[in-house]
Amino acid sequence: MNLRQLFTVIMVLLALCGSAQKYMTKTGYVYFKSHTDAIDIDGSNNKVAAMFDVSSGEIVAIVLIKAFELPLATADKHFNEVYMESDAYPKATFKGKFVNLQNVDINSNETQELDVEGVLSLHGVDKPFVQKVNISNNKGKLSGTCSMKINIDDFGITVPENVKDRVAKVVDVKVELTLEEVKK
């Protein structure tokens, strides 16, 4: 093996290494709404970080709880202190994998449905989680959106007795992520 061959092999290896293609965002959006007859409480966060590894189909998303903005007066304080206890549990994470990634073309700009399964960790509680996600590719940017319902009992979030009729047991959550390819 001469030096030129060695150089070629190294370049090929580096290229292979680089082809563990990843997509990422730090400005993903998540929105939640608690609907009761008494009051609607909603909040949004546009600092969701997510990373997607194309070769393995793995996806990780991290939501900083304190980055939620709640328009209702004093609601952010209650959200952080009483419900999410964000000092103790500063972030929610989802770690999972697309199960049928090989069936779709991630370069297609058509909306395709994918199943993701993994573990959602929220308020210090880890729960297995399966979710349908719509993905599409818009000029190299990969968007994923999904809507889900989260039962706050599942995650050990308790509502004080005196406001029971003002906080929904099942909260609607919408997630919109637009991931860009990570440049090596």
Next chain:
Amino acid sequence: MTPVKILISLILIISVCSISAQDDLEALLMNEMGEEVEYEFGTFISNNVLNNHSTEMTNKNGIGFRISHKFGSLKSGPAAFYGFDNAISLFEVNYAPVDWWNIGLGRSTVNESMNGYTKFRIARQSSGAKVMPVSVAMLLVANCVTTQFEDETRNNQLAERLDYTSQLLIARKFGKNFSAQLTPTYIHRNLVKTKADLNDLVALGFGATYKIKQHFSVNAEYFWVQKHNTPSTEYFNPLSVGVCYQTSRHAFELFVTNSNGITETQFLANTTNDFLKGDVRIGFNIATVFTLKSKK
């Protein structure tokens, strides 16, 4: 070392790199995210410690109302129902055009005065990517006495009716349950009672809150006020001790205090009762806040 050996070691290094990177996508993402700025929440339950403002502010688009009462001296005994008959009160409304700026307007029954204030947030306690040890706000209050003066020749001059309070509110939340506030204060009164009374006064306030349980705290507030040189009246430093309770929308404060005014100039410069002699009264605040429109 032969090229083949170099090649093998390179393959090993690269494969180890790529395996570890794939194994911990989360770590990789965390690394990309870097450190966030974490702001402190709920240094005090309401916008007031007890009498005085705290570093808390009404959030953007919020409109806050505050009703404050102080009864007469407990010493007045059963004849005045321990002060119940001689209540003074303040009604105040405030608005937050942006998160860091509040404006307020109030009416107090003491000297039938109107007051306007503006409160700016200068710094917010945070950790993480940006470390700021304290929250700091600036409070500027102008108060106008609208009652008839005893000396009728003085009546028509607006300037004589005005007094001003400027405060720097410096607070820090220590851990989950305890917060303290330091409040350097400067008061200017255009008109004072006697020649011996000072037009300009400095004061230094100490406020503290301890959260006993969720939504329930014990608060205390003390001001050292520059001594007047008055032979006729003896002034005391205002001290207030009480509890604060919060519901989903309201904050209630119930306290005992020796101060007999409600707005800043009144309770700081005109406290004539001695707390240590038990010359105290009961004070009660209700604060509530509504949201005018939702943040986009």
